[in-house]
Amino acid sequence: MVQSERGVVVRAFKAAFPYTLPIFAGFEFLGLTYGMYMNVSGFSFLYPLFMSMLIFAGSMEFITVSLLLTAFNPLQAFLMTLMINARHLFYGLSMLEKFKGLGWKKIYLIYGMCDETFSINFSARIPVDVDRGWFMVFVTALNQVYWVSGATLGGLFGSMITLNTEGIDFAMTAMFVVIFMEQWIRDRDHTSSLLGLALSFVCLLVFGADNFIIPSMIAILLVLTLLRSHLEPRGKVGLA
Amino acid sequence: MTLLQQIITIGAVVVGTLITRFLPFLIFPAGKETPRYVKYLGKVLPAAVFGLLVIYCLRNVSVFSGSHAIPELISIAVVVVLHLWKRQMLLSIAGGTVCYMLLVQLVF
Structure with a gap:
């Protein structure tokens, strides 16, 4: 019984991992950029660590850095967040049916639903022998791990990184183009x-x-x- | 800003983000029948949203300055052709990304 439960989890992980590879490239790079931005703005690595983990909405984290550098105005920060992240409302409406009946997993899936995670979880053709809930949990968690680790590394090592990775964030654009095409074909x-x-x-x-x-x-x-x-x-x- | 003010600011952003993600699920809970209009939106919105996300990724690309959007257009064409040809998601994405990196690092 325990063994078969583990089998279900492992199979879901193996199915989910390849889908997240483009996000690995994009998020490590963008996360590093974001962490470095915080580093050179004078913040400890703890800021990108906690902000990337708790906010987990890329563009809003960049904006929050500038909010932290100006006068204290939490209401403005709150309203800006609602505006910039309003697109999440569309993701939620699209996932109402797909998240039904997933118990505790649903809470985390909604919490971690960034652009990329939504796009994969909505469009992936999950094989019938793979557990849907675990598949989506792994997509969400892996993407979050990529983002948080990139941001934290950027915050820690900041300007020491000189590898020429210019343009690698195009992986994200390419992924959305592919997902757009898949939807088109379907x-x-x-x-x-x-x-x-x-x-x-x-x-x-x-x-x-x-x-x-x-x-x-x-x-x-x-x-x-x-x-x-x-x-x-x-x-x-x-x-x- | 003091540390407390920073925490409140970050907290405001966290709560705002949580609201945008959880609101649809709170308004239309799983136990109740979702209105037909909302179900309809759930079906037709994603295709439009993927279009919006493609534009969103390209929002800072300018046709009139820098490299005139040429690396982006070439690389997207590579993605589309690769995907129509092999329909292997990772191959299409990797091919387009390598093409883009070569273009921006070596050509433009």
Whole structure:
């Protein structure tokens, strides 16, 4: 009994690990960059260690560094966080069904649901003989370990690192392109994929790199709501 | 900022992030039937979100300055072609990333 439970866990780990390799490349690099940024901003490695572990939302951690360097304003910090991380609401809505019935694992899966983890857990085709809950827990935990270790190492060794890894963070972009394509191949109707690209691109041009996420989300939500009668009844959005 | 003020600031960011992640699950708990509109959104949103995330990754790339987005466009093309050809996720990602690193380190 104990043995078979262990077998289930090991099998889930083996299935999950390859999916997280691109994140390993991206997170170690970005995490190092973030840790080094804190290091040169005059913070002990304990800051990137705890911030990467507790906040675990990359772009927000970078912003928090600048918040820590300005006047004390926790309300502003709180409201900025809600704005910048509002995209998590979409991830939650997409995972409502997939996280059902997972008990304690669900709490951790929601806690650790960053962009990359959501994308893998949503899109991965988990083999039938692999436990879904453990698979997603390992994806989440491995990604978190990569991020926290990168940030902590960056905070510890900061400017001592000189390896030429310029451009390795493109792994993340490449991963999202691949996940976008996988979704495209799976869907019969590509309206939503195209809307996501087009509306975000237009919002980026109009609102600029720092302010385009919320307008993009609103635009996506509005148009998908307007198209509901067109997209829903014909079962065009059926997913695998 | 004092240490306490720093802890409060980081705490505010932590709580804000927790809210964005847990809110949908609190509003639509597993025990209750999720409204059809929300189920519909759960189905159609991800495809759009992946598009948003691709744009998000490229948000700081400028066509008008630096290397004019050429390394990004070439590398994304490599990812797409590799993925259409072999459909091996890791191969597509590694190929595109190596291509990008070579381009930004040696060419541009």
